[in-house]
Amino acid sequence: MATTALNPIDINGEKQKHRNREAEEPASPATLLFHTTTLNCCIVAILGYTTKLNVDVIKKGLECTLVNHPRFSSILAMGDKRWKKRWIPTKVNVDDHIICPDLEPDMQSADEFVENYASSLTTKSLDMSKPLWELHILNVKTSEANSIAIFKIHHSLGDGISLISLVLACFRKTSDPNSLPTIPSSNRTRPKIGFFRQLFLSAWLCLTLILNTLVDITLFLATILFLKDTNTPLKAKNGDAFNPRRLVHRIVNLDDVKLVKNAMNVTINDVMMGMLQAGLSRYLNRKYGIIKGSATNNKNNLPKNFRLRGAIMFNIRSSTGIKALAEMMEKKSRAKWGNKIGLALAPLFIGFQENPLDYIYKAKATIDRKKLSMESRFSFTAARIVLKLFGVQVAAALTNRALSNTTIIVSNVVGPQEEISFFGHTLVFISPAVYGLPHSLAIHFQSYCNKMTISMAVDPKVIPDPYQLCDDFEESLAMFKEAVVTTSTLHALP
Structure with missing residues (x-):
């Protein structure tokens, strides 16, 4: 009786499948939220450089840094019929991500071209069949840089x-190519006081933390309701989140x-938030003046008793650190990652002040109070609970409603502090922006x-003159500077 030879068991293949499955990570609640229709957000970071960008050098640099990060080398998909969405490792072809x-190189109106190009990226979706990032290299000379790279x-x-920390971990100090960038930290020391x-x-x-948290949670829930x-x-209308965005910076x-x-x-x-309040006050005063037919900078045209709040995103995860991120990319190791974002709603003072420095004092009071509140951690935890109990669509709808009932989103x-370079290309400036949220104005410092x-x-349909808003911010800073110099001079007089 003839026998049939058995095929050998592919042990190595089974081990590889097992390793691949182990490498997969379930999508976090925040990841699922950011892939809903209502909160489909992207970050666009414009980076200016001192020299023309060498595309081949950039590619090699990305291959040995950013591509080694798990999120930048994985796609979001269904790992198995029984599984929910997961991050699945994939082989990255850098050429597919570089445009x-x-x-x-010496085109006229290069600044306008770059702005139009970056803004056009807000109208295009990323390809879900590959890792969700791309780099656009524009070798044109602008008024601020000799070349531009745009990360989406x-x-x-x-x-x-x-993400900003991760990008910076790919850079090195220009003065010392072997040293990582350093981020300044607060060096304030607390005075020593007695035990009692x-x-x-x-x-x-x-006690203050508990009371502030209770008040903030109540106001947060009221904002949703x-x-x-x-x-x-400045206020966006329903559905404005899907409008194209204009990306500008100063x-x-x-x-x-x-x-x-x-x-x-x-x-x-504190200074930047004060500048934000002063700049918005100047801008809105002009707008209401036009409506009243009396648009002057010296007359108060602002209505009384109106509410304007900023949604501030807080990273509630302890910082990973640039050094740890750089080592992770070098060793191709896995590390905990994802979005751990808490939301806090901060009232913004809009009005006229005789002393311009009062804008900063009011901003400081608001920020100091928010530091003594657990609002951001509550919003993060609450979103996770709602998502698990009622599903991602309900969690996204509630988050979107809270954001829609505020006016702007702010981050800093x-x-x-030192010059940094990416494989020989020295950075001049970095300008990050986010779109996909239901605000007509998102501001990042x-x-x-x-x-x-x-x-x-x-949103140019709501704010058709963003450069005027930039001017108002810049003039507010000049106003602060003049005020402190004048005050210092008066104090120095005998």
């Missing part, structure tokens, strides 16, 4: 602070910000070296 149009990254890959005074202070802070911002020339002198900061003994964040990211970049993603 390098053939351009005239889906927000599901990570929160803004983590410390005990009393701790109890007071704990009925509490809306006043309709102003670079101001960080030394001017530090001058005001040191003179007032506040933080850079600290960058390196990004520091780097002696520059502070004010980046905005605006």
